Amino acid sequence: MIQSSSRPARAVALLAALAVVASCGLPRVGPTKNEIYAGSVQREGDAFVVAVNDRVTRATAVMPALGFTDDFRNAGLLGSDTIRAGDTLGLTIWENVDDGLLAAEATNSTVLEEVQVDGDGFVFVPYAGRIRAAGNTPERIREIITDRLDDQTPDPQVQVRRLAGDGSTVSLVGAVGGQGVYAIERPTRTLSSMLARAGGITIEPGIAQITVVRGDRRSRVWFEDLYENPGFDIALRGDDRILVEEDSRAFTALGATGTQARVPFETQTLSAIEAIAQVGGLVPTAADPTGVFILRNEPAEIANQVLGRDDLVGAQRMVYVLDLTRPNGMFMARDFAVRDQDTLYVTEAPFTQWDRTIAALTGSLGSAAAIADATSTLGTGG
Numbered sequence: 001m002i003q004s005s006s007r008p009a010r011a012v013a014l015l016a017a018l019a020v021v022a023s024c025g026l027p028r029v030g031p032t033k034n035e036i037y038a039g040s041v042q043r044e045g046d047a048f049v050v051a052v053n054d055r056v057t058r059a060t061a062v063m064p065a066l067g068f069t070d071d072f073r074n075a076g077l078l079g080s081d082t083i084r085a086g087d088t089l090g091l092t093i094w095e096n097v098d099d100g101l102l103a104a105e106a107t108n109s110t111v112l113e114e115v116q117v118d119g120d121g122f123v124f125v126p127y128a129g130r131i132r133a134a135g136n137t138p139e140r141i142r143e144i145i146t147d148r149l150d151d152q153t154p155d156p157q158v159q160v161r162r163l164a165g166d167g168s169t170v171s172l173v174g175a176v177g178g179q180g181v182y183a184i185e186r187p188t189r190t191l192s193s194m195l196a197r198a199g200g201i202t203i204e205p206g207i208a209q210i211t212v213v214r215g216d217r218r219s220r221v222w223f224e225d226l227y228e229n230p231g232f233d234i235a236l237r238g239d240d241r242i243l244v245e246e247d248s249r250a251f252t253a254l255g256a257t258g259t260q261a262r263v264p265f266e267t268q269t270l271s272a273i274e275a276i277a278q279v280g281g282l283v284p285t286a287a288d289p290t291g292v293f294i295l296r297n298e299p300a301e302i303a304n305q306v307l308g309r310d311d312l313v314g315a316q317r318m319v320y321v322l323d324l325t326r327p328n329g330m331f332m333a334r335d336f337a338v339r340d341q342d343t344l345y346v347t348e349a350p351f352t353q354w355d356r357t358i359a360a361l362t363g364s365l366g367s368a369a370a371i372a373d374a375t376s377t378l379g380t381g382g
Contacts, residue, residue, distance in 0.1 A: 031347070032348070033290070033291040036291075036293060037049055046317055047319050048303070048307060050307070050318060050320055050321065055306075057332065057335045057337075059302060059306045060320070061335075062339075066225070067232065068212070069217075071217065072217075072234050075237065077189050081162060082135065083133045083134055083135070083138070084168045085118065085120065085121045085134045086116075086117060087116075087163075088116055088162075089117065089133065089141070089161065090115070091110075091145070091158070091159070092159040093157070093158050094157040094158075095153045096156070096157075097153060112125070117133045117134060121134025127149060127152055128144075131148075132144075138160040145160070168238035169182060169238060170237075170240040170241070170242055171240075172198045172242045173244075174245045175203040175208065175244045175246065176201055176202065177198055180198070182197055184237075188236075189236060190234065191210065191212065191233055192226055192233045195210075195244070203246055204266075205223050206224065206267055208222070208244060208245075209247055210243070211242070212234070212242055215239075246264075247264070247265050247268075248264075249265045249339075251265070251342040251344055253275070253344045254343065254344070254346075255287075255348070256287035256346045257282060257283065257287070258279050259279040263279055266278060269337060271335065272322055272333040272334075272338055273334045274338075275338045275342075286349060287348065287349060288346070288349040288350070289323070290325050291321075291347030292321070292323070292324060292346050293347070294319070294320040294338065294342055295317075295318070295319050295342065296339060296341065297316070297318070298316050298317075300313055300314055300315065300316060303315075303316040320336065322336065
């Protein structure tokens with residue numbers, strides 16, 4: 001009697017568990033491979049799904065190049081002896097008489113330790129007057145002072161020295177050893193020497209970018225290229241602003257990968273296989289190596305080339321498919337370039353979802369059995 005009464009309750013509980021599993025979606029990391037294909041243009045979706053091959057790899061291998069423009073590269077070195085507004089000069093004047101114009105008693109020389117070049121580019125020298133210094137060399141200023149004093153004191157001897165000053169400076173900010181304002185002097189007339197003067201960079205060289213802002217123009221170069229290409233070691237100009245910063249590019253990793261996050265680039269170029277390795281590889285117990293997807297908005301010119309068309313206008317949603325199980329699949333992943341703002345998505349293997357279904361059913365059946373046993377016990381107690 002007890003057995004016969006418990007069977008209907010157990011059956012009802014089992015049916016209820018099956019209904020719950022059938023009606024509720026199981027947890028998963030994202031869409032399946034078939035669901036992604038269902039969103040393709042070929043199936044009335046809005047994204048082009050393309051299998052990666054050698055032609056696609058070549059068409060998409062477009063990376064933004066960094067390098068100084070011609071106006072930066074063609075600027076000549078500043079003359080290290082040219083005086084500029086804000087510089088400081090040192091003057092010494094010898095007179096060939098005992099009682100000179102400038103010399104004190106018991107000496108025939110006058111030393112002007114620091115003479116500041118004013119904002120208009122002039123300096124004042126007693127008895128010589130206001131002299132144009134900016135744009136001249138110390139030798140030319142010596143000649144001017146000598147000529148002006150020659151009528152007032154016999155055979156004057158003049159020495160002009162260019163001291164450290166702020167007449168021509170640049171500012172360095174960002175990831176450098178010492179941020180600040182530095183004067184352009186003979187040893188620091190180029191970008192690399194000025195960076196060395198500031199203590200060098202403090203980030204990984206492979207991801208360091210150098211931006212130079214000159215007036216309303218700016219140009220940028222990779223730090224490594226600065227030394228590999230001597231043409232990028234540009235001459236500096238007064239008021240240049242130099243910024244050293246990390247590469248800001250990143251991609252997003254989702255799905256059955258070791259890490260699901262926004263991941264910054266660690267190198268100038270990044271392949272799909274390197275991106276997978278950078279996030280910890282594929283999850284061995286869950287990932288489907290035939291379903292590795294790269295999603296991006298592709299410019300029309302590249303999308304047309306990939307698809308063999310010429311009618312597309314504007315950015316296109318592209319889904320590139322990598323099958324790592326194919327004989328050359330790993331090579332394709334090695335050659336396919338990941339770009340800024342790409343999304344790397346790895347689907348789960350079909351058996352993973354099946355395991356979840358079985359686990360859910362098993363757990364539900366166990367719960368159903370417990371409910372049936374409890375019902376039977378209650379019925380017996382009644």
